[in-house]
Amino acid sequence: MAHEVRGVVARGKGQPVSLETIVVPDPGPGEALVAVQACGVCHTDLHYREGGINDDFPFLLGHEAAGVVEAVGEGVTDVAPGDFVILNWRAVCGQCRACLRGRPQYCFATHNATQKMTLADGTPLSPALGIGAFADKTLVAAGQCTKVDPSASPVAVGLLGCGIMAGLGAAINTGGVTRGDSVAVIGCGGVGDAAVAGAHLAGATTIIAVDVDDTKLGWARRFGATHTVNSRESDPVEAIRELTGGFGADVVIEAVGRPETYKQAFYARDLAGTVVLVGVPTPEMQLDLPLLDVFGRGGSLKSSWYGDCLPSRDFPMLVSLYQQGRLDLDAFVTETIALEDVEAAFEKMHHGEVLRSVVVL
Ligand SMILES: NC(=O)c1ccc[n+]([C@@H]2O[C@H](COP(=O)([O-])OP(=O)(O)OC[C@H]3O[C@@H](n4cnc5c(N)ncnc54)[C@H](O)[C@@H]3O)[C@@H](O)[C@H]2O)c1
Ligand SMILES: [Zn+2]
């Protein structure tokens, strides 16, 4: 049996998204059908709509979600109908080179559903990040479902499915922030603020938030920023050096995804410090740095894909911290909206008015 439900579809480059009837197949072997309860609006959804990821239109958008498993296909044993799950885009395959080397957080062959969800006329949809959760129901690979404590709020913990995990993990996993570190975060949207929260959780003593928007800087303080810098008003590299005894930060996290902010991150860290790029650049962007500076400043230049998270390890742990009041996921939710409001939410995101708009179903 197939299910006809509502879904938010991007039909073409730059076109406003539309709410359409989509057809979701019953789960086949290794698949799970999930009734979506909440799904955050992430910048990456907007990148898809703008054709910035690839040209496989039409897309079924949405990928930062929590819901309840409704049915599972043959051979699925890890999750069962009724389980409360966060959807992930890293369902480790267990067989690729990364997995076999014991580094499943880099899995190169992450699983997605085999069957296609379609438009009513049968046109296959490309689900964003292999999820497609701006829909009443979605079909994913069972490994994309991470079971967590059902008493947690889906609106809050669904955010761990993408951006907030990416930011937390950029600090905790990729950046390896530890007690006593100084950390700077450039770009304090949902991802950057999550990096601030991650640095705070990990015990950083100086946490400098940098943005071009004072409202964002105010929000960053709520997540643990000890200092803020408006980089429209002052040079962020100078400011970060000044706030760190003239040295620069141990770890600088770039959460914008632009060459100029990457350069700021590069020069704002202490010698032998770490830069973590978590912002996603677009294909035409180029970086130009003196190679001697790359050599002379030492340290490590890293990228963070999904916060180097391992969903089965990290999601339940972060849900526990949330429930203990040590990780304020609720503070990321600026507004809850309906499926028909996704286009308006893109507009608000574009104007920097929200940290996260979360669709509630
Ligand atoms: N690496 C990953 O796995 C991953 C996962 C999710 C999202 N992302 C990416 O992370 C980035 C941030 O996502 P988001 O949801 O927080 O977006 P967002 O639009 O909410 O936040 C971006 C922030 O950067 C600020 N900004 C813009 N230009 C700036 C500049 N020149 N200097 C300083 N600050 C500036 C904005 O004011 C805003 O606060 C995006 O590129 C997104 O695609 C990466
Ligand atoms: Zn793998």
Ligand SMILES: [Zn+2]
């Ligand atoms: Zn995302």
